[in-house]
Amino acid sequence: MRRYNSFGPYLKEIYGERVYKVNVDAGFTCPNRDGTVGYGGCIYCNNDSFRPSSCRSVTPLKEQIRNGITYLKRRYRAGKFIVYFQPYTNTYASVEELEALYNEALSEPSVVGLAIGTRPDCVDEEKIALLQRLARDYFVLVEYGLQSIYDKTLKFINRGHDYSTFLRAVEMTINRGIHIGAHIIVGFPTETEEEMLAMADEVSVLPLNFLKIHQLQVVKDTVLEKYYEMNPFHTFRYEEYIDFVVRFIERLSQGIILQRLFATAPDDILIAPRWNRSRHEITRDIEKRFEELDTYQGRLYKKAKRIALPG
Numbered sequence: 001m002r003r004y005n006s007f008g009p010y011l012k013e014i015y016g017e018r019v020y021k022v023n024v025d026a027g028f029t030c031p032n033r034d035g036t037v038g039y040g041g042c043i044y045c046n047n048d049s050f051r052p053s054s055c056r057s058v059t060p061l062k063e064q065i066r067n068g069i070t071y072l073k074r075r076y077r078a079g080k081f082i083v084y085f086q087p088y089t090n091t092y093a094s095v096e097e098l099e100a101l102y103n104e105a106l107s108e109p110s111v112v113g114l115a116i117g118t119r120p121d122c123v124d125e126e127k128i129a130l131l132q133r134l135a136r137d138y139f140v141l142v143e144y145g146l147q148s149i150y151d152k153t154l155k156f157i158n159r160g161h162d163y164s165t166f167l168r169a170v171e172m173t174i175n176r177g178i179h180i181g182a183h184i185i186v187g188f189p190t191e192t193e194e195e196m197l198a199m200a201d202e203v204s205v206l207p208l209n210f211l212k213i214h215q216l217q218v219v220k221d222t223v224l225e226k227y228y229e230m231n232p233f234h235t236f237r238y239e240e241y242i243d244f245v246v247r248f249i250e251r252l253s254q255g256i257i258l259q260r261l262f263a264t265a266p267d268d269i270l271i272a273p274r275w276n277r278s279r280h281e282i283t284r285d286i287e288k289r290f291e292e293l294d295t296y297q298g299r300l301y302k303k304a305k306r307i308a309l310p311g
Contacts, residue, residue: 003287003291003295003296003297004249004290004296004297005254005257005297006257006258007257007258007259007260011082011139014139015080015112017079017080018076018078019081019082019112020072020080020081020082021081021082021083021115022064022065022068022069022072022081022084022111023068023084023086024061024064024065024068024083024084024085024086024105025059025064025086025087026085026090026101028087028088028089028090028092028093029088029089029092030088030089030092030119031089031092031121031122031160032119032159032160033088037160037161038160040158040223041158042147042158042159042160043156043157043158043222043223043224044157044185044216044217044218044219044222044223044224045222046219046221046222046265046269061101061104061105062104065083065105065108065111066108068081069081069108069110080111080112081110081111081112082111082112082115082141083105083106083108083114083115084114084117085101085105085114085115085116085117086117087117089117089118089122090117090118091116091118091119091122091123091142092118092122095126095127095130098127098130099130102114102116102130102134106134113138113139113140114138114139114140114141115141115181116131116140116142116143117143117145118142118145119144119145119160119161120144120161120165120166120168120169120170121160121161121169123169123172123173124172125172128172128173128176128178131173131176131178132176132177135176135177135178136177139179140177140178141178141179141180141181141209141210142178142179142180142181143181143182143183143210143212144166144169144170144181144182144183145182145183146166146183146203147159147183147184147185148184148188148191148199149163149184149199149202150163150190150191151163152190153190156188156190157188157224158223167206170206170207170208174207179209179210180207180208180209180210181209181210181212181259182208182210182211182212183211183212183214184199184203184211184212184213184214185215185216186213186214186215186216186236186244186248187215187216187236188216189233196244196248197244197247197248197251199248200248200249200250200251200252201251203252203256204251204252204253204256204301205253205303208256209255209256209257210256210257210258210259211256211257211258211259212258212260213245213248213258213261213262214260214263215235215236215241215262215263215273216235216236217235217263217265217270217271217272218235218270218271218272219265220269220270220271221269225271228271235272236273238273238275238277241262241273242282242285242286242289243289245261245262245286246286246289246290246293246295249261250295250296250297250299250300251301252297252298252301253298253301254297254298258297261282261283261286262286264279264282
């Protein structure tokens with residue numbers, strides 16, 4: 001048995017079989033790139049670091065979905081799917097445009113839901129109401145890019161919003177039948193290890209259902225690449241991160257489902273840290289460390305008030 005709550009078994013319990021994600025690129029951009037909030041995006045952002053090569057907006061959405069489903073059925077004999085709107089900001093359009101795209105994705109008979117990656121400053125009451133309507137009949141997960149709870153870090157990465165913006169988005173989304181997820185990145189040079197670990201305490205007292213944890217990766221063609229060249233900073237060594245993520249999950253509420261425990265940028269664009277491990281090996285070693293320490297998610301979780309954050 002796993003010592004932490006993971007996404008796959010959670011969905012299998014609901015649907016009676018494994019549910020697979022089909023990643024799609026619907027052609028969205030980002031307000032932190034087009035000048036609405038800022039230019040250049042977050043300093044670490046190169047979307048090729050996390051989207052499959054098959055996921056490109058030049059391919060019509062319906063074709064991306066069908067290609068993904070065909071591949072997953074052939075490889076895994078998959079029967080149910082969630083369409084994951086992944087690159088950039090997938091609520092950054094009019095409600096009418098969003099409704100058309102989401103309904104197109106849900107029109108495939110084997111699609112049981114949507115996962116929508118977005119920024120907390122790109123939702124409003126009208127968009128949340130749309131997701132609420134869809135959630136009456138489908139699994140709907142909105143994944144907010146938080147990255148850090150510390151405003152000093154959000155400023156450093158040119159995020160374009162503060163932590164309070166994330167809290168307002170979550171407040172708007174709760175009690176609407178919509179599953180709420182968050183993404184965080186650990187390893188920014190602006191934070192101490194204890195500050196990183198304290199994020200587990202903070203997110204545990206928020207009404208979050210899901211969480212993705214990524215170690216900071218320096219990838220090519222980003223502002224962070226240039227910063228790293230000029231100001232080399234420590235990135236997680238492999239064994240160091242294995243220990244860290246186990247300690248983080250120990251402090252995390254048992255009620256939060258973990259969708260991801262680490263990032264894996266393609267080798268051809270990854271600068272640091274280079275671990276030379278497969279996803280299977282990383283997952284195996286994390287689970288092995290849990291067993292070695294005889295620990296589990298929530299072992300050190302303390303029901304407490306929200307932590308006091310520095311400005």
